[in-house]
Amino acid sequence: xxxEPLLKVxxxxxxxxxxxxxxxxxxxxxxxxxxxxxxANGAGKSTLMxxxxxxxxxxxxxxxxxxxxxxxxxxxxxARKRIAQSPEGRRIFPRMTVFENLQMGAGLDNLKFFNEDVxxxxxxxPRLKERQxxxxxxxxxxxQQMLSIGRALMAxxxxxxxxxxxxxxxxxxxxxxxxAIKKLNQxxxxxxxxxxxxxxxxLKLSDRAYxxxxxxxxxxxxxxxxxxNPEVRAAYLEGGRH
Amino acid sequence: MAISPVPASDNLMGKALKEALFAGVIAFLMxxxxxxxxxxxxxxxxxxWRTRWTLLAVxxxxxxxxxxxxxxxxxPHLDNRKLxxxxxxxxxxxxxxxxxxxxxxxxxxxxxxxxxxxxxxIVGKQGSLKYVDNFGIQILIYVMLAWGxxxxxxxxxxxxxxxVAFYAVGAYSYALLSSHFGFSFWILLPLSGIFAALWGIMLxxxxxxxxxxxxxxxxxxxxxxxxxxxxxxxxxxxxxxxxAGIAKASFFGIWSFDxxxxxxxxxxxxxxxxxxxxxxxxxxxxxxLCILTAYVTIRLRRMPIGRAWEALREDxxxxxxxxxxxxxxxxxxxxTGAMFGGFAGAFFAARQGFVSPESFVFLESAVILAIxxxxxxxxxxxxxxxxxxxxxxxxxxxxxxxxxxxxGPDFTPELYRMLLFGLAMIIVMLFxxxxxxxxxxxxxxxxxxxxxxxxxTKEGHG
Numbered sequence: 001x002x003x004e005p006l007l008k009v010x011x012x013x014x015x016x017x018x019x020x021x022x023x024x025x026x027x028x029x030x031x032x033x034x035x036x037x038x039x040a041n042g043a044g045k046s047t048l049m050x051x052x053x054x055x056x057x058x059x060x061x062x063x064x065x066x067x068x069x070x071x072x073x074x075x076x077x078x079a080r081k082r083i084a085q086s087p088e089g090r091r092i093f094p095r096m097t098v099f100e101n102l103q104m105g106a107g108l109d110n111l112k113f114f115n116e117d118v119x120x121x122x123x124x125x126p127r128l129k130e131r132q133x134x135x136x137x138x139x140x141x142x143x144q145q146m147l148s149i150g151r152a153l154m155a156x157x158x159x160x161x162x163x164x165x166x167x168x169x170x171x172x173x174x175x176x177x178x179x180a181i182k183k184l185n186q187x188x189x190x191x192x193x194x195x196x197x198x199x200x201x202x203l204k205l206s207d208r209a210y211x212x213x214x215x216x217x218x219x220x221x222x223x224x225x226x227x228x229n230p231e232v233r234a235a236y237l238e239g240g241r242h
Numbered sequence: 243m244a245i246s247p248v249p250a251s252d253n254l255m256g257k258a259l260k261e262a263l264f265a266g267v268i269a270f271l272m273x274x275x276x277x278x279x280x281x282x283x284x285x286x287x288x289x290x291w292r293t294r295w296t297l298l299a300v301x302x303x304x305x306x307x308x309x310x311x312x313x314x315x316x317x318p319h320l321d322n323r324k325l326x327x328x329x330x331x332x333x334x335x336x337x338x339x340x341x342x343x344x345x346x347x348x349x350x351x352x353x354x355x356x357x358x359x360x361x362x363x364i365v366g367k368q369g370s371l372k373y374v375d376n377f378g379i380q381i382l383i384y385v386m387l388a389w390g391x392x393x394x395x396x397x398x399x400x401x402x403x404x405x406v407a408f409y410a411v412g413a414y415s416y417a418l419l420s421s422h423f424g425f426s427f428w429i430l431l432p433l434s435g436i437f438a439a440l441w442g443i444m445l446x447x448x449x450x451x452x453x454x455x456x457x458x459x460x461x462x463x464x465x466x467x468x469x470x471x472x473x474x475x476x477x478x479x480x481x482x483x484x485x486a487g488i489a490k491a492s493f494f495g496i497w498s499f500d501x502x503x504x505x506x507x508x509x510x511x512x513x514x515x516x517x518x519x520x521x522x523x524x525x526x527x528x529x530x531l532c533i534l535t536a537y538v539t540i541r542l543r544r545m546p547i548g549r550a551w552e553a554l555r556e557d558x559x560x561x562x563x564x565x566x567x568x569x570x571x572x573x574x575x576x577x578t579g580a581m582f583g584g585f586a587g588a589f590f591a592a593r594q595g596f597v598s599p600e601s602f603v604f605l606e607s608a609v610i611l612a613i614x615x616x617x618x619x620x621x622x623x624x625x626x627x628x629x630x631x632x633x634x635x636x637x638x639x640x641x642x643x644x645x646x647x648x649x650g651p652d653f654t655p656e657l658y659r660m661l662l663f664g665l666a667m668i669i670v671m672l673f674x675x676x677x678x679x680x681x682x683x684x685x686x687x688x689x690x691x692x693x694x695x696x697x698x699t700k701e702g703h704g
Contacts, residue, residue: 053563079565087563093556104553105564108546155565 006031012061014051021047023215029193034185036194036202039212045195049163054078084157090148094137101136105154121150142173159191166198178205199236203227258314265309273301358522367518374521382528384629388613389535390582396619398575399555401458404465408438408580410602412587417485417597427491431588438584439577446576472599484598491592535582618677
């Protein structure tokens with residue numbers, strides 16, 4: 001369906017108790033795009049990510065995925081619509097092996113692709129193959145992030161949500177992970193929505209991006225445009241890229 | 243070795259003496275009221291107290307000597323051994339376990355099956371009553387309870403302090419339905435399990451949003467509520483008097499174990515009357531129930547629901563983001579765990595022939611939980627060993643009359659049950675903080691089973 005975006009967030013307001021964390025956010029992600037959301041700490045980036053996943057649910061506005069309103073669905077049903085998330089802080093299962101972690105990601109409805117999918121993830125992240133029988137908790141931060149993304153990919157997602165994949169990782173590893181995301185996007189047409197602190201890397205990677213300040217989207221444009229924008233440069237890039 | 247830092251020995255002795263003295267002071271203060279003073283009732287039924295200075299002195303001396311020996315000899319020895327091991331450089335990762343360890347389960351099962359007959363052979367009918375009933379059945383009941391609780395605590399990671407409530411539900415289900423309606427054990431055993439599972443779901447609903455400490459408090463309260471209902475609903479439960487004369491289990495309805503019955507087992511087989519046959523029969527029932535529990539647990543762990551439990555224990559948010567319904571996952575964990583508690587309860591009622599709220603106090607929950615933690619959460623073998631040590635240990639304590647020589651003629655070892663229980667827990671937690679068997683066996687493999695050790699993993703071995 002041309003014209004209809006895969007994910008559409010319309011006028012979403014999300015509250016924590018009485019505190020408004022999102023003040024009317026509009027965002028859309030088209031099929032096959034990499035879209036990133038950048039902003040300072042506390043801007044509401046992660047809240048938006050969580051709202052798309054239904055925990056907490058939006059009080060006002062709607063989240064439309066693939067032409068279907070998912071605003072009021074419980075989280076696990078949203079996940080079964082093939083929206084896979086690699087949550088902030090990675091959240092792998094530390095006492096399970098790498099292989100078991102990947103297994104947990106696979107939906108029960110596409111088990112016939114299981115071996116194929118595991119092989120695909122092992123070619124994407126060869127480190128995971130080396131460590132497949134090791135416990136998740138014994139992996140390094142970068143490997144855990146690979147595992148978290150790999151686990152999300154096991155669900156054969158239509159939309160991959162990544163919450164700060166560069167969190168606490170060395171620049172070289174971030175580069176590797178972003179390269180893998182790019183590869184997935186180009187070779188398989190995977191749609192990615194990415195929340196990042198690391199604005200420089202995120203903007204270089206994305207087709208389009210949004211800038212969020214205090215629960216509102218203040219700017220949007222292609223990654224290149226935003227990279228060149230003096231305001232964005234001043235707020236998120238200068239000094240931050242080293 | 244030149245590089246091993248051996249401390250000057252007089253320095254060590256001085257330190258040991260100082261620590262021993264310190265331990266003595268603490269032991270004195272701790273035991274002053276618990277051991278040094280004893281209350282009893284005199285002829286006029288008045289509560290009076292007397293002092294037991296000798297016994298107190300024995301306790302203090304034990305702790306002083308124990309501390310001294312630990313600091314002066316045991317600890318340096320252990321440190322040296324660790325150092326030598328480290329110097330050798332190669333950690334001991336040998337995969338080829340000994341023959342005994344490889345076939346441990348088979349041996350254990352054969353031993354358990356032969357146990358009643360072995361005890362009959364060795365100590366005769368009257369003697370084996372004690373070994374089959376007090377040791378065998380008693381330990382196996384706790385093994386089963388702990389394995390049931392292991393599903394809730396060890397696999398799903400939901401801390402349940404009121405597990406004994408389900409045990410009580412099972413026991414009272416059997417006691418009431420059997421004495422009012424005369425249903426047989428074999429009908430009521432599954433029914434008790436189902437009732438307990440329903441109560442598990444009922445407990446599960448209100449606590450769905452809770453985790454950790456909060457969940458523990460609510461489950462603790464739940465356990466107490468069930469006990470208080472049993473005490474106060476006298477019309478049905480007979481209150482603190484309990485229900486007596488509960489029917490025995492029959493041999494699948496073919497033979498009865500009541501002596502007067504026409505289908506008596508003893509008569510049918512031409513044996514001389516003895517209660518030992520019933521005990522042996524009960525032993526095999528509880529053994530079968532334990533095996534069922536273990537089998538179900540092992541199977542479930544490899545199925546999606548069991549994996550979901552384990553994932554839930556690790557990370558609830560990650561679970562939801564992977565499309566796992568945490569509500570049903572938690573409820574099934576509660577229900578499954580409670581069901582096995584219910585089975586054990588029904589068995590308990592049939593074995594005792596008497597139930598009262600006395601048997602379902604919080605201490606029971608605590609003991610079962612302690613067994614699960616000591617054995618290593620999630621490990622069936624570890625839990626079974628812990629149950630045998632803890633429950634069997636307290637039974638052995640009754641036999642230790644030689645302790646009277648050390649502590650004086652008034653010494654009753656059973657009274658120190660909980661003290662030793664605590665001591666054992668501290669020792670295990672010091673040396674094996676994750677329990678006897680702390681490592682988690684992976685349940686899924688891509689090609690072949692690979693070695694995954696709990697504490698560390700070989701690099702590049704995957």
